[in-house]
Amino acid sequence: MKVGLFVSHGSPTILIEENKWKDLLKSIGNEIMEKYRPETVIIASPHFISWTGIHYIEVSERLECIQDYYGFPDEAYKYCYDAINDVELANEIVKESDGRIKEDDKWGLDHGAWIPLFYMFPKDKPKVVTISITENSPNSHYEIGKIIMKATEKLGRRAIFIATGSPTHRLDLFYFKITPKPTKFDTILIDLIKNEKFMEILNVKELYPKEYKEAMPEGDLNTLHMLLGYVNPKKAQVLGYEVPWPGVSMLSASFYG
Template structure:
């Protein structure tokens, strides 16, 4: 079986789910050059927990984990099936205690992207939570244990934002990135291309711009999962390399 690519997607605003728009169009186009996966494992910024959990639902609900948006967005449903067998496999991990959970579903970090990548919602989807008590290095090392899934027809998707500081978002000048956001984003891209996972995992030591860019790590950690699955000879390609004020939409495809 062909080894599937790995994605990290800067999902930005939930409104990006409602195509057509440049981001949604790019998400749709990104799946055209490889076979349809048997299942999708999503690591979303919006399931940040104490401990590591995996959705075990047969039919995971669509979670609208936001407020203040048009009703059209709350009406969106992404009725993809779950994959209890994949959840069971992940729960047997020797690298972490992964707990099966049927109280969560697919949050907007997952469905806003997948409804454009796979609009038929016919591919089973499982979400893996991010343990808020663990370090960047722990997440990177744990992610490496997921590499075998790529050979089993599972598409791994990390969904977050490299730069994500909503407190400093300038709603009147969304198209003008802050200088610190530009600096941090370029730092991340350079280190990603160098596969310098130690520096990326210890992002707190990367200077003032990065500290402002990552006030909390939940939107950043999904990138570490994607990078951990990149093999030495694989290419890392950036796309949607855009910064809106204080949020980066920069994404990457690894294959």
Template structure:
């Protein structure tokens, strides 16, 4: 009897939306609920990179059972009673650390950090039984090129039946969201132009353009006044470099929030 090779997992970028997405109905909630069905097999573990955890250097969560962090306020009370009881994975945490160090990147560990809503929102919808081990990895205080390099270092995980799940938002102009939502109408031109540009460069595998997004993307700073919700896309694009990208989901809320998802298979 010979051992079968581990399934090769895709690399995913998803837009996680507001934390109360798990309580309501929306196209993006429906997409995330079916996310596991897009995979070739159940992953042995998930490495999640959330827009809501940033540290000085890439930091690996090593908690045996990461806590559920309710990192928001002003939402319906039932949301604060939700918990996602996934276990951690010490072997995966060590593997992530070693991959980053081998690539010449600094790395730290955090045994206390739990899962924020950027992590548990898609996880709770896609794997509600919390039966797949989860390890968190922070963003770093670096630019898009630095996050692409982090992703490139993580690329071998896909061949080890580990799902790299990067969670942010394709656009994240919250001021525009509240302003335009009341006005109604179709998608704002500046959000559509940015999303179309992302689709063009991701499809082309143009990592140089992604790294220079603030200068090259139309309305880059308008759609991302701060960059933390776009950096998970950079990690995913780096991890998926050389693979086939595909737009998995397209949605817009409040005229300016694009909640697209991408996969690299």
């Protein structure tokens, strides 16, 4: 079965706050390990982005933790997570991409990737492959997801895909401490997932332009679009949702192909 997860990583303050989201991530991770025992986790974070139109995939043997956040309490910098790369899979993805994905060895695991991994797989760490998003279209990211799946199947890898990001990512509201509340866009996206309208998710920016603009989804939801291409889902389930901070929503959903 093809499996993908969309999980919000949230503010780095999640590391030092009491927050039920950490318990949800731990629960999801435990279930994934029990049901699927993945050898490899392929993860796409909105903080790993290429502005050249080319996707980059890391090929270093070890993916080092990057604390790419600034101005937070000192305690938030005591946490980190690194992982062993599945270099064979990364290289196979590059081969299958016909030049759309290139090798890179200058990145690692930014907080959009390592924070969820820190809570989901704290001990029995699977190997990890990380790939960048770009400013290309949702359909382009969908096609990249298909390429990743083709390479995964070719090698017979037992893998899952994790896409991270926040459906609402209004940092202006965060800094001005506006009262946390759901946005219309969050409601729309959740309904589309629950009703398994996957092609509408792919085209959500055009279908709901006003609500999309008001929410400013993190990374233009391109990590989710890549996930949809990887899984080609037939089923989906919302696992959790909350708005713990002003302007930043947290959503988790599973997708099955």
